[in-house]
Amino acid sequence: MNKAINISSIFPKHLFWDVRLEQLDADRDQRLIIPRALYMTDEKSFNDDIAKLETIYSSDEIVRNLKSTKERISNRVCEMVAHRYHIPVFHRYSPR
DSSP states (O other): OOOOOOGGGTSOGGGGTTSOGGGOOTTTTHHHHHHHHHTTOOTTTHHHHHHHHHTTSOHHHHHHHHHHOOSOOOHHHHHHHHHHHTOOOOOSSOOO
């Protein structure tokens, strides 16, 4: 898969407020890009947001990075990803 892409042409720039978009590399920086692309998703935008990620990354890459990220990805987003890929539900945070 060709990962030499312009991230800012696919995802909103505000998701990457703290990095220089022109320096992001889809392969090298997937640990940042994948969780940030889903950071603000919800039930309405999830299908569009995940489809954008799927043009760059495999489902395995998406799941692996979401499970290991330190970004604040909601449990609901993790549930939606798990349902999409027909895998066991996983959560980033334990319920209190």
